[in-house]
Amino acid sequence: MHCQTCGDATSPAYEECLRCGTRAGQPAVSPGVPTYGVGGLAVAGAFAVGATVLCYLLTALFPIVGVRMARSAAEQLDRDVLLGAVLAEVLFSLPYLLAVLTAGTLVVIWTWRARKNLDAFPGAVPNLGPAWAVAGWLVPLANFVVPARVLADLLRNSVWRRRRSWLVGVWWVSWLVFLIGDRFVARAEQQRYDRLTELPRNDAEFGTYVRFYEDALAPRLVPAVACLVAGIAFVVLIRRISAAQQDRLARAVPVWPGQPVWPGHPGRPAPAAPMPVAQTSPQVPPAPGGTIGA
Incomplete structure (x- = not known):
C-alpha cells in the first residue's frame, strides 16, 4: 500500500506514514470538505x-x-x-x-x-x-x-x-x-x-x-x-x-449513499436504524364453519 498523502510505501508494522505522519487508511481527500481545481x-x-x-x-x-x-x-x-x-x-x-x-x-x-x-x-x-x-x-x-x-x-x-x-x-x-x-x-x-x-x-x-x-x-x-x-x-x-x-x-473516491466512510471522520454518517417490521399473524386457511358456506 501507498500513503495517500505523500505517495510513499507504507508498512503494516506502523500505524502512520514514516515520512508525513498520515494515519494508515486515511483517504486522499477528506469527505465533505470542499476542494477547488487549480490546474x-x-x-x-x-x-x-x-x-x-x-x-x-x-x-x-x-x-x-x-x-x-x-x-x-x-x-x-x-x-x-x-x-x-x-x-x-x-x-x-x-x-x-x-x-x-x-x-x-x-x-x-x-x-x-x-x-x-x-x-x-x-x-x-x-x-x-x-x-x-x-x-x-x-x-x-x-x-x-x-x-x-x-x-x-x-x-x-x-x-x-x-x-x-x-x-x-x-x-x-x-x-x-x-x-x-x-x-x-x-x-x-x-x-x-x-x-x-x-x-x-x-x-x-x-x-x-x-x-x-x-x-x-x-x-x-x-x-x-x-x-x-x-x-x-x-x-x-x-x-x-x-x-x-x-x-x-x-485519487479521491466520491462517497455515495451507503458507501463506508473513513472511520473516525467527523463527517461520517451515523448508522441507519433498522426499519421496524409490522407484526403479522400467520395466514390461516379457511375451514368449514366459517362465514362463507356457513
Whole structure:
C-alpha cells in the first residue's frame, strides 16, 4: 500500500506514514470538505507571470532605445525627439502594467484555492490560514514575508518533497531583490531626470540626456535579472504544486449513499436504524364453519 498523502510505501508494522505522519487508511481527500481545481488556473497564471516578466524586461532595456533617440535629438537639436522618447517609454510601460494586474489577480485566486485545498488533505498541517493567502499579497510590509511562507506551506503539504523547498528560497530572495531594487532604481532615475534641463538649447544640454540614458541601463539590469529568476522559480512552483494537488484530488473516491466512510471522520454518517417490521399473524386457511358456506 501507498500513503495517500505523500505517495510513499507504507508498512503494516506502523500505524502512520514514516515520512508525513498520515494515519494508515486515511483517504486522499477528506469527505465533505470542499476542494477547488487549480490546474487550469495554474496554466493561466504561469502564462500571465511569463508575460509580466517579458514586459518588464522590455521596459528595463528601454535605455538602449532612449540613447539612440537622445543622440538623434542632439544631432538635430530637436526637443520633439526627446519628448518622443518619453512617450515611447510610457507606451512600453502600459503592457507591463496590464500584465501585472492580470497576473496578480490570477496568482491571488490560485493561492487562495490551493491553500483551501490543504484543509481537505488529511495529514496537511499548514502554518497560516486561508485569509493570509490573499492578504499576504496585498498588505504592505507583510507582502515581503507572508507570500513566501504561504508558498512554503503549499509546497510542503502538497508535494511532500522536502529537498525542493530551496526553490521557495530562490523565489523569495529574487522577489525581494526585484521589489527593492526596482523601487530604488526608479527613485534614483527620477532624481537624476529632475536635474536635467527642461528645455535644452545646445549640444551640451542635449548631451546630458544622452548620458542619462547611457547611465540608466546598468542599474536596471539588477532588478531585471531578479525579475527573470523570480518569474521562472514562481512558474515552476505553481506548476508543481498544482500538479500534486490535482493528482491527489483525482485519487479521491466520491462517497455515495451507503458507501463506508473513513472511520473516525467527523463527517461520517451515523448508522441507519433498522426499519421496524409490522407484526403479522400467520395466514390461516379457511375451514368449514366459517362465514362463507356457513
